Structures are given as structure tokens and as C-alpha cells.
Amino acid sequence: MTADSHPLTYRLDVAAPLDLRGYEAAEGYAAVRKALRELEPADVTAAVKAANLRGRGGAGFPTGVKWGLVPMGADAPRQKYLLCNADEMEPGTFKDRLLMEGAPHQLVEAMIVSGYAIQASRGYIFLRGEYVLAKERLERAIAEARAAGYLGANVLGSPWSFELFVHSGAGRYIPGEETALINSLEGRRANPRAKPPFPQIAGLWGKPTVVNNVETLCNVPHILLRGGEWFQGLSQGRSKDAGTKLYGVSGRVKRPGLWELPFGVSAREILEAHAGGMGEGLKLKCWLPGGASTDFLMPEHLDLAMDFDTIAKAGSRLGTGLLTVVDDSRSILAVVRNLEEFFARESCGWCTPCRDGLPWSVRLLTALEHGEGRPGDIETLEQLCRFLGPGRTFCAHAPGAVEPLQSAIRYFRHEFEAGIAQPVTQAVA
Amino acid sequence: MIMSTATCLAPYLLHVDDLAAIEEEMRHYDDPRAASIGALKIVQKRHGWVPDAALPAIGRQLGISAADVEGVATFYNLIFRRPVGRHVIKVCDSVACFLTGYEELNAALCAQLGVGFGQSTADGRFTLLPICCLGACDRGPVLMINDDTHFNVAPQDVAGLLERYP
Numbered sequence: 300m301t302a303d304s305h306p307l308t309y310r311l312d313v314a315a316p317l318d319l320r321g322y323e324a325a326e327g328y329a330a331v332r333k334a335l336r337e338l339e340p341a342d343v344t345a346a347v348k349a350a351n352l353r354g355r356g357g358a359g360f361p362t363g364v365k366w367g368l369v370p371m372g373a374d375a376p377r378q379k380y381l382l383c384n385a386d387e388m389e390p391g392t393f394k395d396r397l398l399m400e401g402a403p404h405q406l407v408e409a410m411i412v413s414g415y416a417i418q419a420s421r422g423y424i425f426l427r428g429e430y431v432l433a434k435e436r437l438e439r440a441i442a443e444a445r446a447a448g449y450l451g452a453n454v455l456g457s458p459w460s461f462e463l464f465v466h467s468g469a470g471r472y473i474p475g476e477e478t479a480l481i482n483s484l485e486g487r488r489a490n491p492r493a494k495p496p497f498p499q500i501a502g503l504w505g506k507p508t509v510v511n512n513v514e515t516l517c518n519v520p521h522i523l524l525r526g527g528e529w530f531q532g533l534s535q536g537r538s539k540d541a542g543t544k545l546y547g548v549s550g551r552v553k554r555p556g557l558w559e560l561p562f563g564v565s566a567r568e569i570l571e572a573h574a575g576g577m578g579e580g581l582k583l584k585c586w587l588p589g590g591a592s593t594d595f596l597m598p599e600h601l602d603l604a605m606d607f608d609t610i611a612k613a614g615s616r617l618g619t620g621l622l623t624v625v626d627d628s629r630s631i632l633a634v635v636r637n638l639e640e641f642f643a644r645e646s647c648g649w650c651t652p653c654r655d656g657l658p659w660s661v662r663l664l665t666a667l668e669h670g671e672g673r674p675g676d677i678e679t680l681e682q683l684c685r686f687l688g689p690g691r692t693f694c695a696h697a698p699g700a701v702e703p704l705q706s707a708i709r710y711f712r713h714e715f716e717a718g719i720a721q722p723v724t725q726a727v728a
Numbered sequence: 729m730i731m732s733t734a735t736c737l738a739p740y741l742l743h744v745d746d747l748a749a750i751e752e753e754m755r756h757y758d759d760p761r762a763a764s765i766g767a768l769k770i771v772q773k774r775h776g777w778v779p780d781a782a783l784p785a786i787g788r789q790l791g792i793s794a795a796d797v798e799g800v801a802t803f804y805n806l807i808f809r810r811p812v813g814r815h816v817i818k819v820c821d822s823v824a825c826f827l828t829g830y831e832e833l834n835a836a837l838c839a840q841l842g843v844g845f846g847q848s849t850a851d852g853r854f855t856l857l858p859i860c861c862l863g864a865c866d867r868g869p870v871l872m873i874n875d876d877t878h879f880n881v882a883p884q885d886v887a888g889l890l891e892r893y894p
Contacts, residue, residue: 378758390822390861421758428769428806429818429862431875464756469765469804472860486757486764486790488803504758549824549865556866591823591861623824623865637826645860647803 302326303529306521307514307543308559311401316436319443322404328449330520334412335455338523340371343416347519350527351541355394356384356475356512357590357618359607362519368499369417369507380508381419382484383410383516385426385433386468386475389590390641391623394545394557395513399426399433402517403440407463409516411449412523414461417509422463425480428470437465472645476694477510478502479647490649491694518542538563538606546605548574550624551581557621563609566622567601574624581626585710589618591638592699594706595625615706631711632718635704636664642700653697656687660704667718677715680708740781742789746770750789760790764800768807777808805859812855813848815893817841818872821858824865829882833869836883840890854890 300309310317310325317325334343348363369379383406387395399406410422426434441463444450452460466484468474474483478492481503502508522530531541540562546569547557553575560569566588570576577583585595588605594615596603603609610617625634643657660683666672684705687697708715742750753766767786772778778801784794801807808816819837821830841849841856848855862870867879873893881889 387863388860391824391865392861393863393865396863427863429859429872429877431877466756467766467769468806469769470806470860471804483765484762485759486761486792486800488799547866549868550827587823621865623827625827629827634823634826637821638823641822641860 302521303525304533305543305559306525307398307405307517307545308401310405311397313397313401316401316403319404319440319447322408326524327404328408328444328447330523331408331411331415331449332455333523334415335457335459340416340418343412343519343523346522346527347416350518350522350530351539352515352518352522352530353540353607354512355514355518355544355619357389357592357616359617362511362515365499365511366413366417366509368497369509370500371418375418376506377420378504378506379417379419380503380506381410381414381417381422382477382480382503382508382510383422383424383513384475384477384480384510385424385430385513386480387430387513388427388472388475389592389619390638391549391587391590392619392621393547393549394619394621396430396433397545397557398513398517399430399437403433403436404444405517405520406437406513407440407444408449409519410463411444411454411461413509413511413516413519414463415454415459416519417507418459419461419509422461423466423484423503424463425466425468425474425484428468430467434465434467441465471647472641473647473694473696476696479694480510481508488647490647491696493693514545534562534606537561538604539608540606544605544620546573547621548624549621550586551578551626551628552576552624553578563604563606565602566596566605569605569622570601570624574622577624577626581628584625584627584629585631585707586625587618587623587703588615589620590623591641592616592695592702593618594702595710596706597710616702630668631707631714632664632668635707636661636668638703639664639700642696646696650693650697652687653692653700656683656697657700659683660700667715670718670720672715672719674719676719677708677712680704680715684708740779740785742771742782742785743774746774747789750786754790761792761796764790764792764797765804765807768797768801772808776814777811805857811848813853815853815873816855816857818857818859818862820860820862820868820870822861824861825868825870828868830869832883833871833881833886836886837871840886854893 344366352362353359473479474489479489483489498508607617639660646653648654684701689698749770750767753763754760771782783797787794787797864870
């Protein structure tokens, strides 16, 4: 593993992460020195745009474009914020934990150069409360970086000052939504906010705010050091998407795990070459390409490139890029019921379709799972998929929730039909 | 639990250490209210949960109403508004753990403890709660006991694991 081929993970060590000195000896904070001494903030944003870095939190929005919407210059508000979404809770996703536990300085450095690009006054790493070890390691890294002059007043003697804090959350899935995250950080209930205004204009405390995922940010120092052309070249012509991606596999496979691979490798390569294929005696039934809120794909989709456009064309979403593999010993009804129980519990309750529709889907799925479904139940589920779909709810929670449900009905309709109870013929006395 | 009126109305004074910790938390933000989750966690660390009487005390410190503090406290699942056992068990019930043996693990836990989700053992030792995906899906089933995360937990491991939390 080298910096050129595995930029995100070549310095990663969960057992003993690099401290400041070790990290500096391995090119650490070189991007901060380069940015502050050689580059204007706009140059950093331009480099990220040119590299075609897309968000790794699930939506795939171009990072440079997001930053480009932040007001800059003398007339811009003095207070601006960079928030790192480290509220990793998408079921089936386990990449940001590793990046933070194994290379905390990499994220701190990434926050500094990204904060410099938008001229942020403060940064917050919004970390889920359960990530106790990551909190401890990030706080130590921040303290070391501050002592070395990479954080605080006049970073490296420049006119720019930047403070960085870890904000440890208190649970719930919904703060992963960027406007809910802002409300949560402000010390409120994590209900999403209406957009527009977009956070880049009016976010945290009404000030310009950028929210980026951990993995997204961790790419930025490497882009500054090695350039956009190198970054685009990492996917080796296999994908329009640039860089590497942390891909993973969970479920009953031989070697579940996480690997940094070029963007656009096939799902088959990830599942078979890296995860060792299905567990003994098991067959692949279907798979989620990137978390609970993505549509199921089937074994015939395994040869698709794991990138944003290809997976979208197949009717799903790349999401977080970590595969959840369902084996053939499982009823699809049980799996989807489990997924919808999660979404129903985690609905913030702010809007009616989500709050009431999701528990309804759980009731119907539970009945079907136990062979107690009634005629019309499948049609009701399909109707719920429409009523909870994009544009019908306040945020993306419910539209995400219906993705596995609608695709399960599409691919496994026979299992749903088998869950409908046979009418009992009344004996005539 | 039964709470007498007297307990409800007794003035709650934030412990001096908690007060200092909350003030430190407030310094991290451009608005004191942002420290509300941190403040609730600080108080919870002292009592194991957040007693009713602490809500106005936290609110006064942050300049918001007790109702606002309660609104926050009841939204987040890691803030406990009822007493919990000495050790809180949080079992991941999300899809990856579901696929790798959550149901069997949970059955073993419930049998061993004699309680279901949301309940505490009669001796006040354990509280059993479900939790969202803990971000370790390659090592499922996963559970947390207090701040410790345990990976690849099989049903037969349950008794031994609980022994470590007297």
C-alpha cells in the first residue's frame, strides 16, 4: 500500500494510530502547509472541483460545487462553519469509524485545508455518541495539532484563524441528514429544515455552513498534494468517478471487511476476490449496494461497476458503497421488515407520511411474514412507496426507506404473494 | 418508579464539577444552547439518568426553558429520562447484525436477563435497549455495554460477557 494507490488507508492503523510526529513524518500536514503558504482559498476549491471529488456520504454531490456556493470575500460573514458529518449510522456502513479510529490526524488535516477553502471560522466534527474511541483519538489529535500551530489563532502564522471541536451526539439516525445535523448541533431536536435556504447560505446559527462526510473530507489533502490528474487516474479508466472508495461487505460471506479500492471496481470483485464469496453452503439472494436506504440489486447485477452512475442506471444508488449481502436462507419479508422497523423507529415524526406511513408498512410486512397478509396488502405497500417517495416528505428519510421496499416487491413479488393468508371457507352448518 | 411531589419540587443544584464541565462545553459554541446535549450527558453521567429536577437547572445555565431542555432530552435515545440499571446494554438490531445472528443473540440476552427491550433487571444491574447500526457490520452481531463495544457476540458468549459487569 502506498500513498499513490491507497491514499486514505496507507497510514491507517486502528491498533496504534500515528501521533502528530509519526503523521508529520509520513507527509502529514504537508497539505496544510502547502495550502496556507502557496494557495489562495479559491485555489483549493478549484483543485477539488477539477479532481471531480463527489460526496462519499451517500448522495454523491460534487464537493467543489458545494463549497463554491459559500459566500467569499470581504463582504462575506465573518463566521462560517465547516461541519464534518461523522454521524455514521446508515445500516450496513462501517467506513468512517475506521478512518477516525485509525487515522485521526488525517481527518483533522482534512478539516483544516477544507475549512481554509471556505474560510471557515470554526469546524465541528459531528460524531455519533457511541464512537467513544474515535472521540478520544480525535480530541487528542486536535490538541496535538493546536499545540503545533495547525489550529487556533493565525494558523501557521497566516491571517486565518480556525478552531476545531468534536461534537459528540446523543443518538438517533436523523442527525445524519445535513439540516437535521445543524439543528442537532445547535442543541435542538434533530428535525430537518426546509431548503432553501441552503446551508451554504444560512446554516449553523444562520451563517454559511458546509457539511461534508468523513471519507469525502479525507480525500482533500491528497488532492492538494498529488493533484486532480492523479486523483482522476486512480479509477484507471473504469469509471467516470474519480479517486478511491472504501468498499465493504457485510452479511454471511467468508471474509466480511473493508477495502480501499479504485472507484468503479465491480461488485463481483469486491464480493468474491475481497470478501471471499458467500459463506459455506449459502447462495447470494440479493444485495444492497450502499446501505439500508438503497434499492436491492440481484445476483445478475454483480458485474456492474460500483460507481454513482452505473448503480443508478441499474435502479439503485451507490449510497455509501458498502454492500450488505442477503443469503438465500433468508425470507425477503423478514429482511425488509427489519429495514422498515429501523426506518419507522428513526423517523423524527416531523411530517405525517413518514411518521405514520413507515409503521404502517411494518404492520403489513409483519403480517405477510407470518402468512397473515390480506388481499390488497401488496397494493397498499406499493401505494405507500409512492406516498413516501421523493417530493412527498420533508427530507430524504422516507424516500430512502421505500427504496429497499419497492425493489423487494419488484424482485420477490412471489414471496409477498405467498404471505397472503388463504381465505378460510366457512363450513355451512 | 414512584416519585413523590417533594422529590419533584426539590431544587436541584448542579454539582460544582458538572457546572464547570457544562461551562467548558458552552465555550465550544457561538450559542450556549448548543451545549444542551453535552449538559444532559454530563448530568446523566452523575446519576445514570437525567432526573426531572435537573431540567430547569440545565435550562437556567443555558438560558433556555426547562421545556426546551426536555424537548431535547426526549428526542435522543442516548439520553435516559428514567432510571436505568448500573450497566446499559445496547444491542444492534440493524440489518447487517440481523443477517449475522441478532435474533439468536437477543433471545439469549432476554433469557439470561429475564427482561425485554426497554426493561431493567429487578436487581438494578442491567438495562436492555436496542440500538441502530453500530458501524462494525463486518464483525456482527455487535453490542455495547456502557462504553465498551463487543464484536462477533455469539449466544453462548452472553453469560460470560455479563459476568464482567457486576
